[in-house]
Amino acid sequence: MAYSPRLWNASGLEFSTAELTGALGDSVTVLPLLVALAATTSVSLPHVLVGFGVFQIVWGLYYGMPLSVEPMKALIGLAIVGSLSYPELAAAGLLAGGVLLALGNLGLVGRIQTVVGEPVIRGVQFAVALLLLEAAVGLSSGSLPTAVAGLAVVGMLAVVGYRQVSVLLVLGLGGSVAVVTAGLPAPQMPAPVLFPAGTPSLSGAALEGTVAQLGMTVGNAAIATALLCGDLYDRNVSPDTLSTSMGVTCLAAIPIGGIPMCHGSGGLAGKYAFGARTGGANIILGVGYLALALVATGALLAAFPLSILGVLLVVVALELARAAVSPVDGHRGIAVVVGVGIVGVAVNVGVAFVLGTVAFWFVSQRE
Template sequence: MGKMPLIDGNIDLRFTQNEITGAIGDSVTVLPLVVAVAILTDLSLTMMLLWFGIFQIVWGLYYGVPISVEPMKALAALILAGTITTEEFLLAGLLLGGILIVMGKTGTLARVGEYIGNPVVRGIQLGVGLVLLETGLQLSAGDVQLAVIAAGVAVGIIALGYWNLTAIIVLLFGGIVAGYQVGFSMPTSPDFSGLFLVSGASLNFSTLEATAIQLAMTVGNAALAASVLLYDYFDRNISADDLSHSMGVMNLTAIPFGALPMCHGSGGIAGKYAFGARTAGANIFLGIGYVLVALLGAGLVAAYPLAMLGVILVLIAAQLGKTSIQKAQNYPLVIGIGAIGVLINLGAAFVLGTLAYLIFQRYKRV
């Protein structure tokens, strides 16, 4: 039988090289996406990374495994594409926080998962990737020369066999370019703005639509799939309802104070494991790392080249698309949902995809 979540003083914490590399495995998509949100919205990189750092440590110690804390990617894609405002983005995160707590407490998450099947989750994931791809190409077109340089770096890293590190290496390269353009100097004061932005939000259709879209990905990828991986990798019996509850607590606690909506993604768990993490020591390392970047590296964000940021979004989009196709169980439906997501919008993709999935399931039973 797997081990249950715990805080009992017997947590296995190791601070080895493998835990450090495992921490990097979880950060490779988090940092680029958070930097993109910081550059293109009113949210503060300092505050977002502080909360990521805090919850990496909190949930690592609570669950006793290298669990992930990631941005809610569907919501991030919507705000980066300009589909929703910052206030709507944050309010959707709060709504999800409340929904996830209720689902976790009542044990209804698995039942919801029966209606939002694998093809819908993977289709929405593909649609999010395509939306990020479109946004990335638009940003890259602003300075083709810089975009080509960044793409060249990415191709070189991929050729060396380090696909998983490509986005974060291009991110660091862009930081060097930004530092060269504005001059390397002592770190500027951290930016603690971005508090209480959600107070100006009003509930509207765009917010509800964004909430539903993200819920599909959260149920499938950040709860059900994450629960399975934690058992497979670490023999820890953490239910999807447990994860749902902790995601709800995390968002209701932090979003009013400058955080962006967060979740426990299966991709981050797989990244930690693949890069060597076996204990919550990886979470301690990563939490401290996020806090240091928040306090010392925020000054470069304002100067970060948007064209290079566009290449990073293209790389994240490619990874999302690759994962969605590899794990798809119904290719035509997944591709159709993804296409609707980018050609119309992700809300239509979610509704039409869910209806198509339910009709298909009923047809199979006949």
């Protein structure tokens, strides 16, 4: 029987050092993507941070454990590299939210993965990783010495086992440069405006991105996360329940300036690895995001060094690529992953997803 979380399940919340470090571990992959998105699109970073802050707190209380709230990486990656405008991103997020809400309520989440196949989903991840790596090179080219120095710091700390710390250090360095350049602004609450960065616009590119994202979301954010809830926290959470909560998140957050968000097995595992055991980590992180929203002005963002941003995207891209390739077994599965990734970069992710699904079906029939 699937676990049905009790609404506002605040019992057992802890606010310890372990919960704090777990919260910071989850922010490592989120903040670089948010800063990159805000630097390359018309998105309002303060409104995005409010969305993340609110839903970190909401789902921490609802599930009573440190469930992750992450950007939908396929859609966000496509927006960062210029394949989607913010209005298209918002439309894709609303569409994905509606589909996830419907799938969760109809109990259809598990069936999708059996049709698509894990190597295809991993291939989409690999394609987004390659696109982010391409964007990172472009951002870093403006100041190669700074980028090389940043990569050296990340590499050295990663070798000795402090990769998460290295990312926070580089992010903090870029933020410090921005504060020195633009000054620390007075705290200001983002204005409550409907679609502050532009009215959603559904296009062919948005539809293709949505299809690719849903494949990733069903596999990683619903099914894999549900399995981890049992493995790490001994909680029987249904993937359909997770799909429903992700649908609610997108449909509620995007109209107030948020971006497409999901749960994720990587974020949940990261929180656990760094000590988080309760929803207290979500409360801490949510309050942190809300505090950042008060000072994340356009001037401060414009002063953030693009070369440092490139370094952060390299780290995110490599982590995403590793997560895409490492779980896949067999030469044929790896071939599908790499093939989908290459087609995604050469053509687009939507076409790669469709062709990969067909290729995986043929490969499966021959086994």
